[in-house]
Amino acid sequence: MGQFLLVDSRKLDGFEGLHQAVHGSHVDVTQLGRGRLRGSLSHVGIGDFSLSIGTFNVGMRTQRVSSDDKLIIGMLLAAEERVAHWSFDMQLNDVLVIPPLLEHDGVFHGASAYAAMRFDLGEVTSLFGGEARLSDPDTWRSRGHYRADRATGAIATHRLVGVMSHLRAHKDGLTPSTAEYWKRAIVECMAINVMSSLPPDDSGWLPSARRLIRRVEEHLDEADMRPVHVSEICAATGVSRRTLHRAFHEVFGVGPVTFLRQKRLCAVHSILRASAPGLTTIAAVAMGQGFYELGRFSQYYFAMFGEHPSQTLGGGTGFCQIPEPSGRAPSRS
Incomplete structure (x- = not known):
């Protein structure tokens, strides 16, 4: 066979x-x-x-x-x-x-x-x-x-x-x-x-928001692993924060700041998971993805993945997500 x-x-x-x-x-x-x-x-x-x-x-x-x-x-x-x-x-x-x-x-x-x-x-x-x-x-x-x-x-x-x-x-x-x-x-x-279905449903209900999201993600792709601030995206796309916020909420249910932080957390998770203890540090990886307040980073990381960064680096399991914790101010890191 x-x-x-x-x-x-x-x-x-x-x-x-x-x-x-x-x-x-x-x-x-x-x-x-x-x-x-x-x-x-x-x-x-x-x-x-x-x-x-x-x-x-x-x-x-x-x-x-x-x-x-x-x-x-x-x-x-x-x-x-x-x-x-x-x-x-x-x-x-x-x-x-x-x-x-x-x-x-x-x-x-x-x-x-x-x-x-x-x-x-x-x-x-x-x-x-x-x-x-x-x-x-x-x-x-x-x-x-x-x-x-x-x-x-x-x-x-x-x-x-x-x-x-x-x-x-x-x-x-x-x-x-x-x-x-x-x-x-x-x-x-x-x-x-x-x-048994109707003809293909081509009348998508989020076309304009999705077109904007696509432009944002093209910019993120060009940035590769480099962290991107929301203001950079506004400048690159030529839209206001309000317009960007509306589009992200329409498509993902969260704002662009939260989404970008989740992307960076996922990048940290993948890097730590692929790294061997002793060959890199959590601080270096976190800061490389734009997290400067390491205490807050650790809180976000644990809330997201249910484990500490040191557990991921040590071979633990993990993942990635979205909505902002209730009552918590958006991160500006």
Whole structure:
């Protein structure tokens, strides 16, 4: 069988585990919710086709760059709070289409679960055979959002989770002779929700805010690991703090100062986690990300990840999040 067939399941012990949220595709992740991240990630691989199912207990921001040449079709399995992909506001069992070589971003405001298929665009003709529209590769070349029927959507989700649970418990059941069956069983669950839905919902409700956020994030990308102050962003984008604040609240539910601090905390966490004790210091890493008041930094860090920086540096687990503690003044570090 070699690499042709794969069934893999693991517990998540930090937001970094979600970099592989879609099997075979790297995803950039920023933790938004507070607390120790708990969750699981399971993959089924059948040749170049894969199904990934992930669960997590805190809010997350996910981004994927445009280097992936595979088609990704995802479905929202569970959500305690709002979930948005691009400008699409997702409901339970909705299906999302991410075409090849297209950048993607999503925001999960709370605990959620998702499923994502990834495969070659050329496979749709055979995988969706019998459905003229779905078997046409052109159908999948544009990003899309399909609103699931409430009744059939729940059934499709139940079936999809059942397939994954079965294959996890019976790995030997995924053999070359049964692989095609399981692949089609997985695809059918997604297809049911697409076929029963309305046409793709292209009327995103946050386009202007998201365009501004995109410009901000392009500036942050150019800055790389360098910390960026909110005033620098205002200057670079040519907008006032009030406009920037409104856009961030509309998209993320928090202001830009809080969001930027969370990004810097996540950068510190990742650097500490990848470092060996004795080769770096917490103070150096924190200050390198713009945290000058180390006492306040430590408070933010513990509130965010549920552990002290020294525990992360020593090999502990952690994560990343958002909302500001009630009554606490915004940090100007």
